[in-house]
């Protein structure tokens with residue numbers, strides 16, 4: 001023993017390949033990807049349209065399982081840990097299409113997610129914490145108590161972000177989270193992601209076409225022709 005301990009990466013992809021089977025042909029989108037994601041780091045994943053970014057995110061977030069290879073959280077394969085448990089306790093995702101519950105208000109969407117994941121605010125009630133998060137993202141109390149279908153696309157996106165931030169998870173995934181936002185709001189979201197990684201030790205993985213976002217992340221990964229490569233930090 002040399003006295004040093006090594007913690008496993010929070011998320012690891014080992015030999016991950018993914019193929020979609022259509023009626024006529026099979027499309028291999030990801031090929032033999034190995035990568036270790038660490039806590040306290042803000043990652044962006046770039047790549048041309050159709051290169052498999054959303055597919056990678058759905059495998060890493062436990063929404064789907066790879067046709068080959070293993071995805072692990074803290075050294076345990078997701079299939080062993082349980083995909084549902086992983087999604088409820090350890091990972092939150094901000095989807096491109098928001099995936100909000102459309103019969104609820106913005107506030108209810110956030111508190112409902114906190115109840116499902118068992119997230120307990122450090123102080124105060126869940127409702128208070130949810131309102132605080134929505135407010136930080138520029139949604140006042142009147143907007144927060146409106147049905148989400150009566151909000152603009154950009155406002156719905158901010159509700160989806162607040163919902164993910166409210167769940168105290170280890171890994172935050174986001175698919176084009178700043179796509180519908182004006183420059184100032186987008187910058188605020190990027191700052192939040194960086195703080196989550198650097199101050200709260202979360203692993204943040206964002207799929208994007210935005211260079212503005214990528215240049216502000218710690219590590220930039222690129223997907224091309226099924227392969228994942230890391231760009232040297234500039």
Ligand SMILES: Nc1ncnc2c1ncn2[C@@H]1O[C@H](COP(=O)(O)OP(=O)(O)OP(=O)(O)O)[C@@H](O)[C@H]1O
Pocket residue numbers: 020021022027029047048049050051052053054055056
């Ligand atoms: N459920 C599916 N069944 C079959 N093919 C699929 C399915 N989902 C995605 N694909 C195909 O897999 C490839 C990668 O899609 P994916 O959505 O992961 O790419 P992307 O990089 O996120 O694209 P974009 O930047 O346009 O969102 C595309 O060719 C797409 O048509």
